[in-house]
Amino acid sequence: MSRVGSGDDERAALATMLGLPGMGPARLTAVVDRAGTAVAAWELVRRGDLAGIDLRLVQRRAELVDRWVQAARGLDPADVLDRHRAAGVEVLLPDDAAWPSTLAHDPEPPRVLFVRGDVALLERPGVAVVGTRRCTAGGAQIAGRFGAGLAAAGLTVVSGLALGVDGAAHRGALGAGGIPVGVVGSGLDVVYPARHRRLWADVAERGVLVGEAPLGAAPERWRFPARNRIIAALSLAVVVVESGARGGSITTAEEATARDVPVLAVPGSVLAEQSVGTNQLLFDGSGIARDVPDVLAALGVQVPVGTPRLFDVLPADGLPGDVPAEGGGAVGAVAAVLSAVPASVERVAAAADVSVTDAVTALARLEASGAVRRVPGGYERVAVP
DSSP states (O other), rough: OOTHHHHHHHHHHHHHHHHHHTOOOOHHHHEEEEEHHHHHHHHHHTTTTTTTTOOSSSSSSSHHHHHHHHHHTTTOHHHHHHHHHHHTTTOOTSSSSSSSSGTTOOOSSOOOOEEOOOOGGSSSOOOEEEOOSSSOOOHHHHHHHHHHHHHHTTTTTEEEEOTTTTHHHHHHHHHOOOOOEEEEEOTTTTTTTTTGHHHHHHHHSEEEESSSSSSTTOOOTTHHHHHHHHHHTSSEEEEEESSOOOSSHHHHHHHHHHHTTOEEOOOOOOTTTTOOOOHHHHHOOOOOOOHHOOOHTTTOOOTTOOOOGGGGGOOOOSOOOOOOOOSSSSHHHHHHHSSSBBBBBHHHHHTTOOHHHHHHHHHHHHHHSEEEEETTEEEEEEOOO
């Protein structure tokens, strides 16, 4: 690795190892801790010399190690680092000056961060807005308005760029001219979900994208619980808008509690599955998030006169976020962006990233099924009873 310096040797080795199949944060930490440095760990992995290292795998351990050895044969860490830099992705280490200060003393810090956008924005005070992918139309609207209201109060809005609450919160922040921080569970070039391609680009351009996975890493299920701890660690508070009894947002709330980060929840109907988790959080003692001033109060911030209330805030595009999709293709994409706020065909097409023709066809199918209705100003989603 003669093309890079000593700090870059570590950077390159870490980025390369994290691209190996099944190499997550816990296994990476185990190997690096045993070897002493990432460069030495890479040599152990390359040779398959991992006896005595806890890989959190009882069965098929030999198969996993063999896969690492086979994959390593075609990799040059210096080339891996070059590819990240060519793609505009910074590879940050804990010793770097740009490393987020909130992660400096984290109980489970990442070994490396991959960043696209303005890394300095990670030092800005931020609040996470999280929740279920299968949120209600009202939940999407609330998330969008929280995103907009927190942005108007000068806070960055941290979330996971998932469907449902996450996407709605980021759109709300963007619509209010705020700064979104997207923490993702795949490589920064692997957009997940695919329909959020435009949203990912907007977050990277106007805020910052952060992840623990190198370029090309797929959004495997095991990556998301690890991602959620970073969302909590980068935030001064976590607001859960809607959630079932379990799920990623509850995991994020637990990670926040472990870090003494305040958790607030939006109260919901006792008849709604999407409110089971949030109502349980409230029962267990989490703060109530009725409005932006509740969040500011939890942060110990005096609420400025004129702070916007949720009922005063509308994201600029009139589309507070995604709601559960029915069907696939254009129909699913269109259903996912409709809400209780009427939107024109053109806005629906732009938000769903489909052509106007496809949007018209999808809206006709959804209207025929009773999922949407035509109203003055466009189309709105029919609330599920």
